[in-house]
Amino acid sequence: MLKNKQIRIALAVLGACLILAAVIAVLPSLSSLPAPELQEDSHQTISGLRVNSSQPGVLEVTWDAPADPPLEYRLTWARVGENSPARSDGPGNAYPAIPSQQITGLDQGVRYKVRVRARYEDFESDWSDPIEIAVASSSVAPPESTDAPTGPPQNLKAAVTHNTVSLTWEAPQSNGRVSGYLILRRDLDAAPENRFQILEEDTGSSATSFVDSTVLPGSRYAYRVRALNGSDSESEFADVEVSTLAMSAASSGGPTPKP
Incomplete structure (x- = not known):
């Protein structure tokens, strides 16, 4: 009986040794296998906002x-x-x-x-x-002033030749917006009093000069200038009177006086 028991123990030990040897033989091949890929979490935070x-x-x-x-x-x-x-x-x-x-x-x-x-x-x-x-906002420009220029144009002056009158002035001293000027003329030697001719109903510009090239030599004229603001509002008038130069006989083509 003792001998049979010893044989069974020996066989069990032998079997265990064989199994261990087989495992040791397989381990190198297992280490060469690729590692399984990790599954990334696809529910990540949104990026690039x-x-x-x-x-x-x-x-x-x-x-x-x-x-x-x-x-x-x-x-x-x-x-x-x-x-x-x-x-x-x-x-x-x-x-x-x-x-x-x-x-x-x-x-x-x-x-x-x-x-x-x-x-x-x-x-x-x-x-x-x-x-x-x-959030972006719309830029609204402030409304332009519609107030009438309260005073007349300042420092109205005239430079004359025999066939031109050049007017210059300065804008009215007020806060009103000027969009243009009304320019009138009266022939002092021919037109009735207060009967003015319109030279420019509205210059359409804030420029402060005007040249009248429709005058006659040796004539007297009265000019009036008023500022406008584009909304039927007007300033007071500025006035100036001028006399054009007389044309000499030489420049007119007449006979040259004898010495």
């Missing part, structure tokens, strides 16, 4: 699409200093299927914060880092 405002009251939002396309995105926005809206809130939420969204109807000049996350069938990614931006 970009927010611009090139139109009044509008934000243009874009971001990078993840490698694993989601069912949709959830985009939220709120004023800086206020809580981001909950899913049940209508305003402040959008669910685009593409990585871009235009947000309209925002308060101009106000700072907003924007964030986005990806939504999968049974999972949502983390929120992106919020971006704060001021």
Whole structure:
């Protein structure tokens, strides 16, 4: 009996040795096998969030699409200093299927914060880092003054030749806007008193000079200049009287006097 027991023990030890030897023989081949790839988490935080405002009251939002396309995105926005809206809130939420969204109807000049996350069938990614931006506002130019120039044009002067009268002046000393000038003329030797001819009904410019080349030599004229502002408002008149130079016999082509 003792001998049989010793034989069984010896066989068991031999079997264990054979198994150990087989394992040792296989280990080198196992170490040469490639390691299994790790499955990355495809539900990562959205990256590349970009927010611009090139139109009044509008934000243009874009971001990078993840490698694993989601069912949709959830985009939220709120004023800086206020809580981001909950899913049940209508305003402040959008669910685009593409990585871009235009947000309209925002308060101009106000700072907003924007964030986005990806939504999968049974999972949502983390929120992106919020971006704060001021919404563009329309620049409204202040209305031009429609006040009438209160005083007359200043320092009206005239330079004459035999066939021209050159008028110069300065703008009225007032805050009214000047869009042009009314220029009148009266022939003092022929026209009745206060009967003026219109030379320029509206110069259409704030320029302060005018040349009258329709005068006659050796004649007397009265000029009046009034500032306009384009809205049927007028300043007081500035007045000046001039006499053109007489044309000499030589310049007129007449006979040359004898010495």
